[in-house]
Amino acid sequence: MILFIVRRLFYGLLVMVLVTCTVFFVTRMLTDPVRVMLPLSASQDDYDQLESSLGLDKPLLVQFWDFVSGAVRLDFGDSFWQGTPALGIVLDRLPATFLLVGASMFLAIILFIPLGIVASLKPGGWLDRGLVTVSLFGLSMPQFWLGAMLIYVFSVQLGWLPTSGSGSLSHLVLPAVTLALTSGGRIAQVTRSSMLDQLNRPYVTTLTAKGMRRSYVLFRHVLRNALLPIVTLVAYETAFALAGYAVIVETVFAWPGIGRLAIQAVTQRDIILLQALVFVAALLVVIVNTLADVVYKSIDPRVKIS
Amino acid sequence: MRDETKQPADDFLLSVDNLKVEFYNERGTVHAVQDVSLGVRAGETLGLVGESGSGKSVTAAALMDLVPITGRVANGTFRWHGREVTSKELGRLRGSKITMVFQDPMSALNPLVHVGAQITEVLRKHLKMSRGDARRRALELFDLVGIPEPLRRFKQYPFEFSGGMAQRVVIAMALAAEPEVLIADEPTTALDVTIQAQILDLIAHLQKELNIAIVLITHDLGVVAGVADHLAVMYAGRVVESGVASEVFEHPSHPYMRGLLASTPHPREVTDRLVPIPGNPPVVTKILPGCAFADRCSEATDRCRTERPELVAPPEDDVPSDRKVACWHAA
Amino acid sequence: MTQTAAPDVVEPKARPSIRRAVRILSEDKVALASVVFVVVVVLSAVFAPWIAPYSPSDISLTDRLLPPVWSDGGGWSHVLGTDALGRDVLSRIVFGARNSLLIGVSVVVIAGAFGTVVGLIAGYRGGRADAILMRLADAQLAFPGLLLVILIISVLGPSIPIIIVVIAVYGWMIFARLVRGNVLQLREDLYIRAAVMAGCGPIRLMRRHLLPNLVSPIMTQAMLELARVILVEASLSYLGLGIQPPNVSWGLMVAENQAYLREGWWTVFFPGLILVFTIVALNLIASWLRVRSDPQQQQLIAARRRMNAEAKAGEK
Numbered sequence: 001m002i003l004f005i006v007r008r009l010f011y012g013l014l015v016m017v018l019v020t021c022t023v024f025f026v027t028r029m030l031t032d033p034v035r036v037m038l039p040l041s042a043s044q045d046d047y048d049q050l051e052s053s054l055g056l057d058k059p060l061l062v063q064f065w066d067f068v069s070g071a072v073r074l075d076f077g078d079s080f081w082q083g084t085p086a087l088g089i090v091l092d093r094l095p096a097t098f099l100l101v102g103a104s105m106f107l108a109i110i111l112f113i114p115l116g117i118v119a120s121l122k123p124g125g126w127l128d129r130g131l132v133t134v135s136l137f138g139l140s141m142p143q144f145w146l147g148a149m150l151i152y153v154f155s156v157q158l159g160w161l162p163t164s165g166s167g168s169l170s171h172l173v174l175p176a177v178t179l180a181l182t183s184g185g186r187i188a189q190v191t192r193s194s195m196l197d198q199l200n201r202p203y204v205t206t207l208t209a210k211g212m213r214r215s216y217v218l219f220r221h222v223l224r225n226a227l228l229p230i231v232t233l234v235a236y237e238t239a240f241a242l243a244g245y246a247v248i249v250e251t252v253f254a255w256p257g258i259g260r261l262a263i264q265a266v267t268q269r270d271i272i273l274l275q276a277l278v279f280v281a282a283l284l285v286v287i288v289n290t291l292a293d294v295v296y297k298s299i300d301p302r303v304k305i306s
Numbered sequence: 307m308r309d310e311t312k313q314p315a316d317d318f319l320l321s322v323d324n325l326k327v328e329f330y331n332e333r334g335t336v337h338a339v340q341d342v343s344l345g346v347r348a349g350e351t352l353g354l355v356g357e358s359g360s361g362k363s364v365t366a367a368a369l370m371d372l373v374p375i376t377g378r379v380a381n382g383t384f385r386w387h388g389r390e391v392t393s394k395e396l397g398r399l400r401g402s403k404i405t406m407v408f409q410d411p412m413s414a415l416n417p418l419v420h421v422g423a424q425i426t427e428v429l430r431k432h433l434k435m436s437r438g439d440a441r442r443r444a445l446e447l448f449d450l451v452g453i454p455e456p457l458r459r460f461k462q463y464p465f466e467f468s469g470g471m472a473q474r475v476v477i478a479m480a481l482a483a484e485p486e487v488l489i490a491d492e493p494t495t496a497l498d499v500t501i502q503a504q505i506l507d508l509i510a511h512l513q514k515e516l517n518i519a520i521v522l523i524t525h526d527l528g529v530v531a532g533v534a535d536h537l538a539v540m541y542a543g544r545v546v547e548s549g550v551a552s553e554v555f556e557h558p559s560h561p562y563m564r565g566l567l568a569s570t571p572h573p574r575e576v577t578d579r580l581v582p583i584p585g586n587p588p589v590v591t592k593i594l595p596g597c598a599f600a601d602r603c604s605e606a607t608d609r610c611r612t613e614r615p616e617l618v619a620p621p622e623d624d625v626p627s628d629r630k631v632a633c634w635h636a637a
Numbered sequence: 638m639t640q641t642a643a644p645d646v647v648e649p650k651a652r653p654s655i656r657r658a659v660r661i662l663s664e665d666k667v668a669l670a671s672v673v674f675v676v677v678v679v680l681s682a683v684f685a686p687w688i689a690p691y692s693p694s695d696i697s698l699t700d701r702l703l704p705p706v707w708s709d710g711g712g713w714s715h716v717l718g719t720d721a722l723g724r725d726v727l728s729r730i731v732f733g734a735r736n737s738l739l740i741g742v743s744v745v746v747i748a749g750a751f752g753t754v755v756g757l758i759a760g761y762r763g764g765r766a767d768a769i770l771m772r773l774a775d776a777q778l779a780f781p782g783l784l785l786v787i788l789i790i791s792v793l794g795p796s797i798p799i800i801i802v803v804i805a806v807y808g809w810m811i812f813a814r815l816v817r818g819n820v821l822q823l824r825e826d827l828y829i830r831a832a833v834m835a836g837c838g839p840i841r842l843m844r845r846h847l848l849p850n851l852v853s854p855i856m857t858q859a860m861l862e863l864a865r866v867i868l869v870e871a872s873l874s875y876l877g878l879g880i881q882p883p884n885v886s887w888g889l890m891v892a893e894n895q896a897y898l899r900e901g902w903w904t905v906f907f908p909g910l911i912l913v914f915t916i917v918a919l920n921l922i923a924s925w926l927r928v929r930s931d932p933q934q935q936q937l938i939a940a941r942r943r944m945n946a947e948a949k950a951g952e953k
Contacts, residue, residue, distance in 0.1 A: 015779045019780055019906045026793070030792070030793060031793055041642055070411055140920060141916075142875070144888070144891055147892055148895055148905050148909070149909070152691055152905070205372065205414075209401065209406040210428050211399075211432060213431075223419075233758070243784050244782045263877075266787060266791040268878075269791075271792060272786075274787075274791065274792075282779075282781045284781070299462050302418075
């Protein structure tokens with residue numbers, strides 16, 4: 001198992017390298033970052049000054065080396081916008097995003113997995129059809145719209161919850177629910193189809209032929225087998241939320257996490273900060289995926305170390 | 307030799323009369339089993355033979371109340387130890403008194419649970435054993451079915467077993483609760499020929515030792531040849547010939563059985579050519595009058611196509627009482 | 638004796654005809670409704686200048702925030718109301734469809750083509766090529782998706798070609814994986830091997846034998862991807878990194894009007910609603926396609942239908 005984890009982490013390292021190269025390629029070779037960062041009214045002097053201060057006047061290979069060695073040392077430079085180390089700013093905002101994503105994943109799991117399981121037991125029944133419809137709409141709904149509508153109903157009209165910001169539990173409710181509904185839709189779908197798939201397998205017939213009771217077959221055998229794709233999906237959704245949806249939901253609700261930070265960095269044209277953000281996000285995704293692989297392997301003994 | 311006055315149904319452990327099973331799909335109803343009556347006695351093996359689609363597996367499933375949700379038992383009188391029971395009641399005997407061995411051992415076992423647990427769960431459920439006792443008994447069963455290094459194998463997962471070994475595990479699972487009837491549905495079809503012989507030997511040996519009744523389902527005559535005491539040949543959802551196995555092999559009455567024998571290579575005989583039966587077995591979506599085999603039968607006459615022959619004793623004298631054929635031209 | 642050209646060793650699989658597809662489609666009401674809806678959206682997008690009652694940039698400061706026709710103060714002149722700048726919501730939705738569909742379809746075509754080629758190569762060649770290509774695809778799956786897209790677009794500028802390319806690069810892997818998986822399976826099919834043994838070259842093999850079998854799964858995936866891409870584009874536009882004003886996009890409409898939720902909920906509600914329905918419809922079409930091509934599913938459904946019918950008829 002240790003060997004497995006090490007191999008997975010090594011693979012993750014490879015991914016990080018690829019991400020770093022991609023970021024470098026895009027920010028240095030496809031465009032002129034200095035021009036992007038400066039306002040249109042900037043003079044040639046301003047340009048030269050910024051360029052040298054960022055080390056962007058050096059030859060590309062040297063830049064690459066600086067970039068990579070900086071990344072390894074976790075030094076991304078100072079944020080253009082705020083002047084303090086970029087990584088520090090990102091780490092500051094990270095807990096807020098963890099809280100949001102954690103709360104929504106928790107909600108999605110305790111709500112949608114049991115629903116998916118129960119629905120799969122009577123396929124075609126009303127719960128099943130209801131769940132399929134709800135999850136379809138859930139995963140089709142743009143989060144920014146769902147968020148806006150929830151704000152309208154619960155904040156503007158009913159006044160139960162605040163419209164945006166953070167600081168209390170009531171601030172967390174709407175954003176978490178928004179995120180949970182979208183991820184939950186997909187989780188319910190996969191839970192249901194995974195259960196159905198297992199329930200149709202020959203070993204279930206064998207278990208019935210052995211005279212084992214339905215509830216036993218379900219809890220001791222089927223659930224365990226069905227869990228595999230679900231684990232993979234939950235990990236995928238979490239990673240996706242951290243590195244993706246969070247941006248949208250945090251923007252809608254002005255939630256002070258890394259997602260909102262990203263948009264602010266864009267508005268401020270702070271490429272330094274964006275680079276740090278992408279790096280941290282990539283690291284998070286790698287960690288989540290590795291954890292998921294470990295859980296998967298501990299359930300399924302057939303998984304070979306690739 | 308059977309006493310001619312004795313009712314054959316009296317000493318059957320498990321039997322069914324007039325079984326009718328239907329399946330439903332988008333095109334209509336499939337009459338998988340139309341009117342089957344058979345039974346099995348303690349210490350004996352009933353060979354249930356037929357091509358794919360003859361209804362043999364469905365019959366076995368019906369005996370255990372395992373007909374899948376796409377079908378249902380439309381008719382049938384089930385008897386256990388001579389006493390009439392419902393299909394559901396038979397279902398409750400699953401795993402303890404009536405057990406099944408399936409065709410593909412790899413998919414019959416849960417790939418994520420080690421094999422030892424898959425046996426002990428039967429022991430703990432049906433014989434109410436404690437964990438320690440169940441474990442010990444499971445290891446004994448491994449021995450019984452001929453699995454070497456039982457201690458090491460106990461903790462292994464199905465994918466670590468070969469086909470033949472896995473089938474032994476499945477057999478051990480089926481025997482764990484000391485059943486009275488074992489239904490083996492194509493137990494050797496998924497295995498290599500050499501392993502087939504081993505498994506069949508094992509089954510025969512176990513039967514003698516444990517005096518269980520066995521229903522051996524197969525499409526391969528070679529499989530039943532040495533093992534079955536009685537034979538029931540099925541075609542298109544009905545039994546077309548039945549009787550003591552050796553009798554049926556030596557004097558096949560029904561053209562279908564004769565055709566099967568002619569198309570099966572016999573290891574000791576040198577034949578010029580194998581004669582296959584022309585055509586394919588039907589999928590019965592509409593019950594037509596007449597014999598279902600008529601289209602492929604070389605001896606079919608008009609009567610065969612309009613009147614269905616009943617399964618009765620052949621017309622000659624000097625024939626054992628449980629010998630039956632469904633043919634107007636029984637030889 | 639008629640002269641016939643030498644026949645192919647094996648016949649390629651027959652393609653399903655459109656007429657037959659329509660007939661089958663009409664059996665499933667939900668799928669039919671979805672197809673109709675999508676067709677309506679597409680037609681509106683194509684014929685937008687002729688269908689929309691107003692130009693999407695018709696600003697009218699006197700007609701700001703008019704409610705939809707069924708509310709107090711609304712009227713038939715603006716069926717779905719107007720936004721904060723007096724622009725007709727319905728017209729903007731119709732024009733917004735243009736941009737969303739343009740980007741959506743372009744991305745799916747590009748990502749689909751590229752992914753299919755990669756998948757074909759990986760599946761057909763196997764071995765080294767397969768391993769490398771799939772590693773690449775997997776690695777990209779581990780990229781921090783949206784954030785990276787945001788970085789790239791903010792650096793390169795949110796022009797439509799850039800958006801299309803970036804989203805396409807973001808999503809080709811799913812086609813590659815799908816095609817590769819199918820090709821690996823197909824390779825083992827008897828008639829493919831027969832064709833190879835008869836001397837069928839790789840290009841011809843792919844064109845005549847592999848591709849026809851791939852059409853169905855690729856189409857299904859394309860529907861799903863279109864739905865996903867439309868959602869991504871809407872999200873990007875919402876964040877300000879997609880379609881830029883004065884162009885219209887459903888996502889952009891939501892962003893522009895979120896501040897006016899209190900006074901004009903319809904400005905946010907309707908663009909989002911049409912988004913939801915479009916995506917739902919595409920998903921439904923995709924799952925209908927998938928169910929259609931799986932015979933086992935068909936049997937289960939039919940069996941269940943029959944059982945219910947028989948149970949109702951009082952048999953048992």
